[in-house]
Amino acid sequence: MNCENIERFCRPYLGSLHGENWCFSLYTSHDASHSQAVWENAKKIASGKLSDEEMSFLKAACNCHDLGMTKFDDVDIINEPEYCEHIRKNHHIRSKTFIDKFKDEMEINFKEAEILGEICYCHSSKVDLNDINFDIDGIRTRLLGAILRISDALDASSDRIPSGYQFSEAPHESKIEYLKHMIVSEVTINDKNIILKLFKEPKEHSDAVKTKLISEFKSVKELLKSLDLVSEIEFVYTESKLDESTLKFIPAPVKRIMKLYIKPSNYNEILEKLEYHNIVIISGDANVGKTSTAHYIAGYRWETYENPILLYRPRTQISSLPKNHTIIIDDAFGEKELDDNVFLGYNEIMQLKEDNWVILTSRKQVLDTALYKFRITEADYEKWKVEIGQEGSYTDEDLKAILLNHLKYYYEEEKISSHEIDIAQNNISKIIKSLRFPHNIDILVKEKLNEISEGKSLTDAINEAKYIKRVAKHWFITLEDTRKFFVFIVWMFPTRIELLKEIYPRIINSIKPLRPNLEIEDLNELVFNTSSYIVHDTEYSLNEDKIYIKHANYIEGIEEVIESSFETYIGVLTSSFKDLYREKGFFIIESLNDALLKIARINYEWVLKLIKNILENSDSRIKTRISQAIGKLIYVNENAFIVLLKDFVSDEDWKVRECVPSALIINLPDGLVNYKTFIDESFEILETLVVDRDWGVRANVALSLGKFGLVEPKKSIQMLKELAKDDEWGIKVNVANALGEFGFTELNDSIQILDELSKDEEEDVKKEVLNALTYTVEESLNNGSIKFGFLKYDVSFKLIEKLAYDDNPNVMDHAIRTMILCTIDEIDRVISRSSEIIDILKRLSSEEDCKQVITDSLNDYSHLMDEDVLLEMKTLLNDSELIFEW
Numbered sequence: 001m002n003c004e005n006i007e008r009f010c011r012p013y014l015g016s017l018h019g020e021n022w023c024f025s026l027y028t029s030h031d032a033s034h035s036q037a038v039w040e041n042a043k044k045i046a047s048g049k050l051s052d053e054e055m056s057f058l059k060a061a062c063n064c065h066d067l068g069m070t071k072f073d074d075v076d077i078i079n080e081p082e083y084c085e086h087i088r089k090n091h092h093i094r095s096k097t098f099i100d101k102f103k104d105e106m107e108i109n110f111k112e113a114e115i116l117g118e119i120c121y122c123h124s125s126k127v128d129l130n131d132i133n134f135d136i137d138g139i140r141t142r143l144l145g146a147i148l149r150i151s152d153a154l155d156a157s158s159d160r161i162p163s164g165y166q167f168s169e170a171p172h173e174s175k176i177e178y179l180k181h182m183i184v185s186e187v188t189i190n191d192k193n194i195i196l197k198l199f200k201e202p203k204e205h206s207d208a209v210k211t212k213l214i215s216e217f218k219s220v221k222e223l224l225k226s227l228d229l230v231s232e233i234e235f236v237y238t239e240s241k242l243d244e245s246t247l248k249f250i251p252a253p254v255k256r257i258m259k260l261y262i263k264p265s266n267y268n269e270i271l272e273k274l275e276y277h278n279i280v281i282i283s284g285d286a287n288v289g290k291t292s293t294a295h296y297i298a299g300y301r302w303e304t305y306e307n308p309i310l311l312y313r314p315r316t317q318i319s320s321l322p323k324n325h326t327i328i329i330d331d332a333f334g335e336k337e338l339d340d341n342v343f344l345g346y347n348e349i350m351q352l353k354e355d356n357w358v359i360l361t362s363r364k365q366v367l368d369t370a371l372y373k374f375r376i377t378e379a380d381y382e383k384w385k386v387e388i389g390q391e392g393s394y395t396d397e398d399l400k401a402i403l404l405n406h407l408k409y410y411y412e413e414e415k416i417s418s419h420e421i422d423i424a425q426n427n428i429s430k431i432i433k434s435l436r437f438p439h440n441i442d443i444l445v446k447e448k449l450n451e452i453s454e455g456k457s458l459t460d461a462i463n464e465a466k467y468i469k470r471v472a473k474h475w476f477i478t479l480e481d482t483r484k485f486f487v488f489i490v491w492m493f494p495t496r497i498e499l500l501k502e503i504y505p506r507i508i509n510s511i512k513p514l515r516p517n518l519e520i521e522d523l524n525e526l527v528f529n530t531s532s533y534i535v536h537d538t539e540y541s542l543n544e545d546k547i548y549i550k551h552a553n554y555i556e557g558i559e560e561v562i563e564s565s566f567e568t569y570i571g572v573l574t575s576s577f578k579d580l581y582r583e584k585g586f587f588i589i590e591s592l593n594d595a596l597l598k599i600a601r602i603n604y605e606w607v608l609k610l611i612k613n614i615l616e617n618s619d620s621r622i623k624t625r626i627s628q629a630i631g632k633l634i635y636v637n638e639n640a641f642i643v644l645l646k647d648f649v650s651d652e653d654w655k656v657r658e659c660v661p662s663a664l665i666i667n668l669p670d671g672l673v674n675y676k677t678f679i680d681e682s683f684e685i686l687e688t689l690v691v692d693r694d695w696g697v698r699a700n701v702a703l704s705l706g707k708f709g710l711v712e713p714k715k716s717i718q719m720l721k722e723l724a725k726d727d728e729w730g731i732k733v734n735v736a737n738a739l740g741e742f743g744f745t746e747l748n749d750s751i752q753i754l755d756e757l758s759k760d761e762e763e764d765v766k767k768e769v770l771n772a773l774t775y776t777v778e779e780s781l782n783n784g785s786i787k788f789g790f791l792k793y794d795v796s797f798k799l800i801e802k803l804a805y806d807d808n809p810n811v812m813d814h815a816i817r818t819m820i821l822c823t824i825d826e827i828d829r830v831i832s833r834s835s836e837i838i839d840i841l842k843r844l845s846s847e848e849d850c851k852q853v854i855t856d857s858l859n860d861y862s863h864l865m866d867e868d869v870l871l872e873m874k875t876l877l878n879d880s881e882l883i884f885e886w
Contacts, residue, residue, distance in 0.1 A: 001053075001056045001057065001060060001108060001112055002107060003056055003059045003060050003063075005106070005107055006060045006063055006064065006106050006107075006108070007032075007035075007063045009102070009105060009106050010032070010035070010063045010064060010067060011032045013067055013070045013072065014030065014031045014032050014034075014035065014066065014067070014070065015031055015032065027088070027177075028160045028177045028178065028181060029160040030066040030069060032063075034066070034155055034160060035062050035063045035065075035066070036062075037155040037157060038062045038065070038148070038151045038152050038155055039058075039059055039062040039063075039151075041150075041151035041152075041154050041155065041187075041189060042058055042059075042062055042147050042148065042151040043055075044189040044190075045147050045150065045151060045189060045224070045229060045230055046058065046147060046229070047191060047229065049227070049228065049229065050140075050143075050144075053138075053139065054139055054140060054143075054144060057112075057115060057116060057119060057139055057144055058119070058144050058147060058148065060116055061116060061119040061120050061123075061144065061145075061148050062148065062151070064095060064098075064099060064116060064120050065092070065095055065119075065120045065123045065148060065152065066091065066095065067094075067095045067098040067099070067120075068087070068090070068091030068092060068093065068094030068095035068096075068097070068098055068120075069087060069088060069091045069094070070098070072098050072101070072102075085412060086411075086412055089126075089412060089414075091124075092120065092121050092122075092123055092124035092126070092127065093121065095117070095120040095121065096117035096118070096120055096121045097117075099113050099116050099117040099120065100113050100114075100117055111136075111137060114136060115136050115137070115139050115141055118132065118133065118136065118141045118145070119141055119144045119145050119148060120148070121145070122141070122142070122144075122145020122146065122148065122149060123145060123148045123149045123152050124149075125149065125215070125216055125219050126414075127145075129142055129145060129146055129219065129220065129223060132145060142223065143223060143224075143227060146219075146220035146223045146224060147220075147224070147229075149216065149219065149220055150194075150216060150217060150220050150224075150230075153213060153216040153217075154187050154189070154194065154196075154213075156180050156181055156184035156187055156196070157181065158181050158182065160181050176208060176209070176212055179205050179208060179209050180209050180212065180213070182199075182205075183198050183199050183205055183206050183209045184196055184197070184198055184209065185197045185198065185199060185238060189230065191230075192230055192231055192232060193230060193231075193232045193233070193234055194217070194230055194232070194233045194234070195233075195234045195235075195236060196213065196233070196234070196235050196236070197235075197236050197237070197238055198210065198235055198236070198237055198238070199237070199238055200237040200238060206237070210235055213233065214233065217233045254295045254296075254298055254299045254302070255299070256409070257292050257295040257296050257299065258295075258296060258299045259405065259409050260292075260402070260405045260406055260409055260442075261292055261293075261295075261296040261405075262394070262398050262401045262402045262405065262438075263293075263296075263398075264288075264289060264293065264388050264393035264394055264398070265393050265394070265395070265398075266386055266387075266388065266393060267293065269386050270282060270293060270297065270386045271297060271300075273383070273384060273386060274297065274357060274359065277353065277383065277384055278353040278354070278356070278357055278358065279350070279352075279353040279357075279358040279359075279360070279384050280358075280359055280360070280384055280385075280386060281332075281360045281361075281362060281367070281381060281384050281385040281386070282294060282359065282360065282361045282362075282386060282387075282388060283361075283362055283363075283364050283367050283385055283386070283387045283388070284363070284364055284387050284388035284389065284393075285363060285364055285365075285389075285468075285532055285533075285550065285551075286363060286468060286471050286532070287437045287438070287439035287440065287467060287468045287471070288388045288389065288393065288437060288438070289388055289393075289394075289437075289438045289439070290361040290362075290363075290388060291328075291330050291361055292438065293388065294328045294330070294359040294361050295328065297326075297359060298326045298328055298359065301326050301357060302326065323355035323356060324355060324356065325356050325357075326356065326357045326359070327352060327356050327357070327358050327359070328359045328361075329349065329358065329359070329360050329361070330361050331361060331362060331363070331366070332349065332360040332361065332362050333362050333366050333367060333370045334366050334370075335363075335366075337365075337366060337369070338366055338369045338370050363532060364387065364531060364532060365530075365531045365532035367385075368528070368531055394436070394438070396432055399432040399435070399436065399438075399441065400428055400432055402438050402441050403424065403428060403431060403432060403441050403445070404425075406441055406442055406445040406446070407421050407424055407425070407445055410445050410446055415446060416445065416446075416449050416450060417450075417453070419453055420449040420450060420452070420453050423449060423452055423453065423458070424444075424445065424449060427458055430458065430462070431444065431462060434462045434463075434466070435462060435465060435466065436551070436552075436553065437467075437468050437553065439467055439468070440465050440466055440467050440468060440553070441465075443465040443467050444461060444462060444465035447465070448461040448462075448464060448465050449461070463556075466553050466556065466557075468551070468553045468554065468557075469553045469554070469556045469557040469560075470557060471557070472533060472553065472554040472555075472556075472557030472558055473557035473558065473560050473561055474557075475532070475533065475557075476533075476557065476558045476561050477561055479530075481515055481517055481518055482517075482518060482519050482521055482526075483526060483529060483530055485507075485508060485511060485515070485518060485569075486504070486521075486523075486526045486530065487530060487533070487534065487549075487558065488558075488562065488566065488569070489503065489504055489507050489508075490534055490547055490548065490549060491549060491555065491558055491559070491562070491598065492507075492595040492598055492599070493591050493594075493595055494546065494547065494548035494549065495546065495547065495548075495587070495591045496545060496546055496547075496587065497523065497536065497545050497546070497547055499587055499588060499591060500523060500547055501523065502580075502583070502588065503580065503588070503591070504520070504523065505520050506576040506579060506580065507573065507576050508520050509576070510572050510573050510574075510575060510576040511569050511572060511573075513572070514568060514569065514572060523547070524536075527547060533549060533550055533554050533558075534547060534548070534549060534550070535547070535548060535549075535550050559602055562602060563602045563603065567603070567606060570599060570606045570610060571606070571609070571610070573610060574610060574613040574614055577592060577610065577614050578614050578618065578622060580592055581614065581618075581621070581622045581625050581626060582621060582622060589625045589628075592625075592626075592629070593625075593626070593628055593629035593632060596610070596611065596629045596632075596633065597629065597632050597633060597636070600633050600636045600637075601636060604633070604636050604637045604640055604641075605640075607633065608640050608641070611626060611629070611630070611633075611644065612644075614626060615644070620651075620653040620655045620656050623648060623651065623653075623656045623659070624655055624656055624658075624659045627645065627648060627656075627659040627660065627662070627663040628659075628662070628663055628666065630644050630645055630663055631645075631662070631663030631664060631665075631666035631667070632666055632667065634664075634666075634667065634678060635667045638677055638678040639677060642678060642681050642682070645660050645663055645664065645685065646681075646685060648660050649685055649688055649689060654692075654693075654694035654696060654697060657689060657692060657694065657697045658694065658696050658697045658700050659700075660685060660689065660700075661686065661689060661697075661700040661701045661703065661704035662700060662703075662704065664682045664685065664686075664704060664708075665704045665707040665708065668707040668708065668710070668711065679708075679711055679712060682708065683708070683712065683715055686701050686704065686705070686708070686719065687719070689701050690719050690722060690723065695726070695728040695730070695731060698723060698726060698728070698731050699728065699730050699731045699734050700734075701719070701723070702719075702720065702723045702731055702734035702735045702737075702738055703734045703737065703738060704738075705719055705720055705723075705738045706734075706737060706738035706739075706740075706741030706742055707741070707742075709738060709739075709741065709742030709745065710741075710742045710745075713742060713745040713746050714746065716738070716742070717746045717749045717750070717753075720735050720738055720739065720753060721749070721753060723735050724753050724756060724757055729760065729762040729764065729765055732757055732760060732762070732765045732768075733762075733764050733765055733768045735753065735757065736754060736757055736765065736768035736769050736771070736772045737768055737771070737772065739753060739754060739772050740768075740771060740772030740773070754769045754772060754773075757769050
């Protein structure tokens with residue numbers, strides 16, 4: 001093997017590695033001089049115990065081992081810092097590829113390329129030498145790889161630091177290497193030992209370098225020792241102190257955050273308060289990014305100013321802390337609840353800001369408790385405090401960026417695979433919709449993606465990544481009873497404080513026989529004591545406030561506890577619910593119905609049993625009010641809850657029967673269009689009620705058929721035909737309304753029914769016939785096009801024309817507006833329909849009462865009309881001497 005030829009071939013590639021346009025310019029040098037230094041170390045370690053052929057391979061490997069960091073393949077190189085770091089971590093693999101690709105240019109054969117590539121591959125400490133072939137064709141590749149690895153690590157010359165660059169500018173991943181070249185002042189290799197002389201101070205830097213070198217040596221020690229090569233590594237210290245002004249070494253937690261962090265919306269406010277006051281208190285709930293924000297700001301200040309970072313928990317004398325640092329005090333007043341011993345150091349913490357930058361973090365509840373207990377006024381801390389919220393601080397784009405940063409980071413750390421990255425990237429929307437906390441995203445990427453690749457469903461992985469859900473669950477379990485059942489009631493009734501004042505004591509009194517220790521306490525006090533999870537929003541809506549659980553992940557955790565241990569308490573709510581259903585007030589009834597729905601989503605059988613208990617011996621008021629809840633609950637389980645409405649059909653009170661059709665359509669048309677059993681049974685109920693003795697019941701059936709017509713138009717039309725014959729005009733109005741609502745799917749039958757209804761003497765019936773026609777056109781216009789062509793049929797046009805000449809001026813007005821709207825029919829604008837309508841309007845325009853109706857109608861619809869039609873109508877109006885504002 002011609003080593004000189006290989007060296008000449010490698011030199012230009014290695015020389016380009018640190019060019020100005022290549023981001024490795026900021027890394028420690030890996031050029032030809034480094035290769036030579038590695039070879040000098042290798043010769044000393046080998047100490048004459050290798051064959052000439054092995055020495056040739058070793059020398060060639062010293063020249064080739066860093067070729068994987070060069071630009072030899074334009075396809076797989078992206079000149080970005082993150083990708084360059086990926087190349088650096090995998091350059092031992094790429095070096096092997098390089099050698100195989102350029103073996104002809106290097107003038108080596110296939111077998112030589114295989115051996116040389118294997119030796120270069122071994123120089124990375126990521127490679128377990130025990131997995132490497134001991135020899136290939138008599139060349140001890142494992143041994144040569146071990147010698148290359150330690151020889152490379154021992155090139156600690158300060159000359160390898162790029163000139164003109166400060167330590168702070170080095171990539172975070174390369175800073176330990178920078179430190180090595182600053183801390184190691186001399187390397188000696190003798191027969192059996194490696195001796196390194198280090199600067200003793202600063203100790204944390206010398207310890208970091210020592211740990212790194214010991215790790216490298218341990219990976220090769222046993223192999224070298226077994227072949228009677230160097231067997232020990234020693235460290236001696238010089239009392240000289242390294243000039244710390246050249247160092248700004250970032251601690252590992254801060255380094256990690258600097259790569260992963262995405263700023264919340266109020267980041268600048270946090271930074272400004274710190275820079276103005278030398279202190280900031282970052283408040284918020286668990287896992288919203290308080291500590292990450294503190295670390296990121298500290299890293300930012302470290303890179304901007306020469307100011308060391310100190311991560312600190314206040315468990316010792318604060319007065320002993322050094323000056324001129326950026327001090328992070330995490331959970332400054334206690335972790336999950338106020339720690340009195342910690343808080344007693346508050347004044348000393350405040351004194352720290354005189355000589356340091358101080359960043360405090362605290363959960364909102366702990367901080368609020370501390371301020372309340374120690375009577376610290378708002379003015380004393382508000383100028384330093386900023387709160388990071390669960391929603392609002394991070395947009396969907398922010399969460400997406402957080403996810404992508406974590407994917408990149410853990411891939412580079414070799415914790416996840418490219419396949420797992422693909423899984424996450426293909427499901428970004430689903431992930432960020434469910435995981436709204438940065439910490440939860442971190443857990444998904446770090447712990448759960450690999451489980452998906454092994455067969456776990458994405459949904460299960462996302463659910464398990466909701467760390468905040470687990471925190472909320474544990475918090476709820478450990479609450480004492482008074483607070484626990486308050487949270488339980490707020491979960492059922494997220495409502496206005498005034499309503500909760502009515503509901504809360506009744507529910508507690510229902511549960512008290514089972515939990516005698518329960519007490520009814522002041523709601524404000526209870527909210528304050530649960531403020532990490534419960535919010536009292538005094539600006540919820542117009543002059544109304546609301547109490548509710550803050551976040552969906554909290555609710556999920558709380559619901560898991562309710563599902564496992566609250567069945568008994570649900571069972572004793574009958575009397576309180578029954579009393580509340582008798583109360584007057586829409587909001588109370590709405591809250592009760594929503595509460596039943598919440599419980600049913602956990603266990604519908606609990607609610608079924610509860611409703612049956614409530615309905616037992618109940619009056620019509622309770623039945624009618626709970627019917628709306630039953631309508632919503634059908635969506636949870638159609639078979640279980642429609643049975644309850646069937647019982648209402650035979651009730652003696654017409655008010656109960658009247659509420660059934662309304663309850664059936666609560667979730668139509670979207671929610672239940674595919675629920676065949678529900679649809680079939682609903683029509684059985686409606687067929688019974690369509691002949692009910694009470695006209696109000698029949699009227700409600702007609703109205704409900706407007707929704708059912710979207711699902712089953714043929715069945716609905718047949719019922720509407722019968723109802724159109726009813727003597728009650730209110731029923732006929734609802735029939736026309738229903739026909740308009742489901743869009744004349746059955747065109748001929750619909751027009752026939754409307755034609756009959758137009759003959760009715762009642763004004764409201766005729767107007768509703770026109771409304772049915774107009775409603776369909778307006779809906780289609782709102783959707784961007786005319787979808788229904790029935791207006792082109794002579795029968796429908798003549799129907800409008802007939803009503804336009806009605807003796808009742810209100811009916812005539814409606815007809816005119818319908819005609820004008822019909823001129824917007826984009827399908828038919830070029831034929832005679834518009835002209836016919838204009839002719840009718842001309843005849844009507846002689847009637848003074850019609851002129852203003854035409855004007856108002858044109859004002860409403862002119863922006864949608866055909867220009868020719870519009871011009872003719874404008875002329876008509878001008879001729880009629882009407883003032884028309886265009």
